[in-house]
Amino acid sequence: MQFAQRLDNVETSAIRELFKLLGKPGIISFAGGFPDSAMFDVAGIQDASQKALAQDAGLALQYGATEGFMPLREQLAAFTAAKGAKDVYADNLVVTTGSQQALDLLGKCMISPGDKVIVEGPTFLATIQCFRLYGAEVISAPIDSQGVIVDELEKLIAEHQPKLVYLIPTFGNPSGATLSLERRQRVLELAVKYQTLVVEDDPYGDLYFDAPPPASLLALSSEVPGSRDWLAHCGSLSKVLSPGLRIGWLIAPPELLAKAVMCKQFSDAHTSTFAQATAAHYLLAGHMPATLAKVRKVYAQRAQTMIAALRSELGDAVAFTEPQGGLFLWVRLTGAHGALADANVLAKQAIAQGVAFVPGAPFFSQHPDLSTFRLSFATADEDKIREGVARLAKALRA
Amino acid sequence: MQFAQRLDNVETSAIRELFKLLGKPGIISFAGGFPDSAMFDVAGIQDASQKALAQDAGLALQYGATEGFMPLREQLAAFTAAKGAKDVYADNLVVTTGSQQALDLLGKCMISPGDKVIVEGPTFLATIQCFRLYGAEVISAPIDSQGVIVDELEKLIAEHQPKLVYLIPTFGNPSGATLSLERRQRVLELAVKYQTLVVEDDPYGDLYFDAPPPASLLALSSEVPGSRDWLAHCGSLSKVLSPGLRIGWLIAPPELLAKAVMCKQFSDAHTSTFAQATAAHYLLAGHMPATLAKVRKVYAQRAQTMIAALRSELGDAVAFTEPQGGLFLWVRLTGAHGALADANVLAKQAIAQGVAFVPGAPFFSQHPDLSTFRLSFATADEDKIREGVARLAKALRA
Known part of the structure; x- marks a missing residue:
C-alpha cells in the first residue's frame, strides 16, 4: 500500500518503544508524562x-x-x-x-x-x-x-x-x-x-x-x-x-x-x-481550587524529595535547575570525574537496575544534547522516588 | 495571517449556514443527520x-x-x-x-x-x-x-x-x-x-x-x-x-x-x-440488542409515515426509492406538470412555510443534481412528519 508522503517525515516515537519495557515487574518509572491517578478527584x-x-x-x-x-x-x-x-x-x-x-x-x-x-x-x-x-x-x-x-x-x-x-x-x-x-x-x-x-x-x-x-x-x-x-x-x-x-x-x-x-x-x-x-x-x-491546592502540595513535596535524593546520591555527576512547578526535572550528565555522560547508555543501564526515565535526545528537533534526560517526579510516591534515585545512582556506576 | 495552502481547497459547509436558520420558532426540521435524543438509553x-x-x-x-x-x-x-x-x-x-x-x-x-x-x-x-x-x-x-x-x-x-x-x-x-x-x-x-x-x-x-x-x-x-x-x-x-x-x-x-x-x-x-x-x-x-430493537421500530414507523405523506401530499412531483433502514430519504423533484424542480429554491420556500431540509447539491463532489434533496425521518415524531410534509407540499406550490 502506498501511503501519503507526509508519513515519510515522522516515525513512531522512540519513547513508545521504551514504554513497552515499563511493564517489567518491579520497575520504578520516572518516565511518564502524566499526573498521578491517585490525585484524581473521582x-x-x-x-x-x-x-x-x-x-x-x-x-x-x-x-x-x-x-x-x-x-x-x-x-x-x-x-x-x-x-x-x-x-x-x-x-x-x-x-x-x-x-x-x-x-x-x-x-x-x-x-x-x-x-x-x-x-x-x-x-x-x-x-x-x-x-x-x-x-x-x-x-x-x-x-x-x-x-x-x-x-x-x-x-x-x-x-x-x-x-x-x-x-x-x-x-x-x-x-x-x-x-x-x-x-x-x-x-x-x-x-x-x-x-x-x-x-x-x-x-x-x-x-x-x-x-x-x-x-x-x-x-x-x-x-x-x-x-x-x-x-x-x-x-x-x-x-x-x-x-x-x-x-x-x-x-x-x-x-x-x-x-x-x-x-x-x-x-x-x-x-x-x-x-x-x-x-x-x-x-x-x-471543586477546582481545592483539587489544585492538593495536587500542588503533593507534587512540590515529591519534587523536593527527588531533588534532595539526586544531590545526595548522584552529586556532581548531574546538574539541573530546580523547577518551580510542573511535573519534570530536566537533568544533564556532567561527566564529572569520568562519570557516564551519555543518557541513552544510562537509560539502558537504569532499566537493568529497575528504574526508567526518558533520555533527552528525542525532545530536540535539531542538535540533540545526548547528555540530558527527563525525570518525572509526579507519579511515584516519595519512598519510590528515593529508591528509584538510588537505583539510578547504581546504574550510573554500572 | 497566512494560512496553510490546504485551506484553499475547502469552505465551511453551506449546510452550516442553513442550520443557523433552524432556530426559527416553530420550524419542523428534516435537516438533521442525527438520531433522536428521545431514543437514548440514558x-x-x-x-x-x-x-x-x-x-x-x-x-x-x-x-x-x-x-x-x-x-x-x-x-x-x-x-x-x-x-x-x-x-x-x-x-x-x-x-x-x-x-x-x-x-x-x-x-x-x-x-x-x-x-x-x-x-x-x-x-x-x-x-x-x-x-x-x-x-x-x-x-x-x-x-x-x-x-x-x-x-x-x-x-x-x-x-x-x-x-x-x-x-x-x-x-x-x-x-x-x-x-x-x-x-x-x-x-x-x-x-x-x-x-x-x-x-x-x-x-x-x-x-x-x-x-x-x-x-x-x-x-x-x-x-x-x-x-x-x-x-x-x-x-x-x-x-x-x-x-x-x-x-x-x-x-x-x-x-x-x-x-x-x-x-x-x-x-x-x-x-x-x-x-x-x-x-x-x-x-x-x-443492553445493545434491546436498544437497537427499539430504535429500529421507531425509525421504521417514521419512515413509513413520511413515505405515505410524501406520496399523498406531493404525488408525482417527487420520486424516491424507499429506504430499508438508516435515517434518510433521498428525494428528486421530477418537475412533473411544471412543478418546481430546483431543490435550492424549494429549500428557501420551505423555510418560509416552516419546514427545513438539506438540498442535495453539496453532497456531490462533482456534477451536482440540483433537483435532489435529503429528508431525515429520524428526529421528528409522526405528527410532526405529517405536518412537515404538508408544509413542504405548500412550499412546492408557492
Whole structure:
C-alpha cells in the first residue's frame, strides 16, 4: 500500500518503544508524562457526570457544536480570566480533544509542506512530530534556565521567517524551565515586530509549588499592543483534573479560530459532549481550587524529595535547575570525574537496575544534547522516588 | 495571517449556514443527520458510566493507549464479529473519536496533495471536505437505487487510479440506498484487481427496518481472496447509542492500522478513556440488542409515515426509492406538470412555510443534481412528519 508522503517525515516515537519495557515487574518509572491517578478527584467527577446526565441527557449525549459545549466554554473562559487574562470570553475559545488536538489544528491551519516553525530545544516530542506530519521543518531555539534565549530566538525568526513559534513558557516539558517575565514581554514584542504567530502551550501553569509563575503570554498580551493578534494559547484539564476526559482548549485570533473550527469539523466533528458536560459541571461546582491546592502540595513535596535524593546520591555527576512547578526535572550528565555522560547508555543501564526515565535526545528537533534526560517526579510516591534515585545512582556506576 | 495552502481547497459547509436558520420558532426540521435524543438509553449509559468510575477510576480518567481502551476494543470486535465479520479481533481495530476521525486518519495516512479518491455521488459531505483538506481531487461515481454503479466505478478506477474508494454501502447518507449483494462482491473484486483501498463507512447498518441488510464488505471479504488486504471499515456508536460519546472505530490491514495509530497519537493522543470505558460497560452489560430493537421500530414507523405523506401530499412531483433502514430519504423533484424542480429554491420556500431540509447539491463532489434533496425521518415524531410534509407540499406550490 502506498501511503501519503507526509508519513515519510515522522516515525513512531522512540519513547513508545521504551514504554513497552515499563511493564517489567518491579520497575520504578520516572518516565511518564502524566499526573498521578491517585490525585484524581473521582467523587467530584462522578458527581459532575451524574449531573450532566440528570440535568439534560439529551444534550450531553447528542451531537454538539464543533466550537464546544457552551457551558464549558464559559467555565474555561472564566478559569482563564481568573488567572489574569483579560478579555477572554467563551467566544474566543474552542474546546479541543485534549490540547494535542489544538496543536494538530494549528498545524493543519498554518503549515504548508516546507514551511518552517521554531520550537524550544528541547520541547514536547509530540509537537515536533505533529508539525512534521504537516510538512514543517522544525527549527530548534536554545533555552537556558530562564526558558528560551530571546536574542537567539529573534535571530532565528529573522533568518527563517517561521509560520509560528511554539513555546511552553511555564514549567516546560521536558525542561521544567519557566520563561522570565522580561523575556515573556520580549517574545510578545517579537510576535508583533515580525508578524509571527506565537503559540503558548500551557498545560502545567496551574501546577506551581510555592508562588504562581509569571503571567502567561495570554495575560501579558494586553500590555503589548497588537500582540493578541499574533498569539494562540493552548490550555488543558489533563494535568490538573483528568487526562481521560480529553478536554483541552484553544484561544486564538478570530480568523485563525474560525479556520481551526472548520478543520475540527472534519477531524472529529466535536469533542465528546458527555466529557464536556462532565467537565463543565465539575468547574461549575467550584471543586477546582481545592483539587489544585492538593495536587500542588503533593507534587512540590515529591519534587523536593527527588531533588534532595539526586544531590545526595548522584552529586556532581548531574546538574539541573530546580523547577518551580510542573511535573519534570530536566537533568544533564556532567561527566564529572569520568562519570557516564551519555543518557541513552544510562537509560539502558537504569532499566537493568529497575528504574526508567526518558533520555533527552528525542525532545530536540535539531542538535540533540545526548547528555540530558527527563525525570518525572509526579507519579511515584516519595519512598519510590528515593529508591528509584538510588537505583539510578547504581546504574550510573554500572 | 497566512494560512496553510490546504485551506484553499475547502469552505465551511453551506449546510452550516442553513442550520443557523433552524432556530426559527416553530420550524419542523428534516435537516438533521442525527438520531433522536428521545431514543437514548440514558439509564443504561448512566449505569455504565458509574461502573466505569466505580471499578477502576484510575484507568477511566488516566491517559490510555492510542489504539483504544482494550475492554472496548474487545467489545467492538465482538459486536462486529456477531454481524458475520470473521477474523475480527481487538487487535484489528482501533478506537477513534467518532468515525469522523477514522476518515481524517485515513486521509492523513493515504492522501498526498493531488491524489485522487472516488466517492459516491452523492455522499457524506464531511468526507468530501475531510479528504479535500489533505489535497485530494474527489471524483464522483454515479449511483442508482442499488448503490454505486459498479461498471461505472470500475471505469473511474481504471482511469484515475485513486488512492482509495470511499463508499457507504448500507443505507447511504444522503442516498438511503443499499448496495446489492452482487455489487458488494464485485466491489471487493475490484479492490483486489486494481490494488485499491476500499473504505466502507458503516454507521447505519444496524438501523434496518424489517430484515438485516446484505453482509457488510467486511463480512464478505472472507469470501473474496485478498480483499481484506484492501479494505478499511469504519464503525460508529453515534447513530445507535449516542453521538455525544464520540466512539467510532477503524478496522484496516495491519500496516495501515499502524500508520493510523501513529497519526492518531499526534491528532488527539487517544479517545476519551472515560467515554470508552462507559461504552465498554454498556456493551458488556448486554443492553445493545434491546436498544437497537427499539430504535429500529421507531425509525421504521417514521419512515413509513413520511413515505405515505410524501406520496399523498406531493404525488408525482417527487420520486424516491424507499429506504430499508438508516435515517434518510433521498428525494428528486421530477418537475412533473411544471412543478418546481430546483431543490435550492424549494429549500428557501420551505423555510418560509416552516419546514427545513438539506438540498442535495453539496453532497456531490462533482456534477451536482440540483433537483435532489435529503429528508431525515429520524428526529421528528409522526405528527410532526405529517405536518412537515404538508408544509413542504405548500412550499412546492408557492
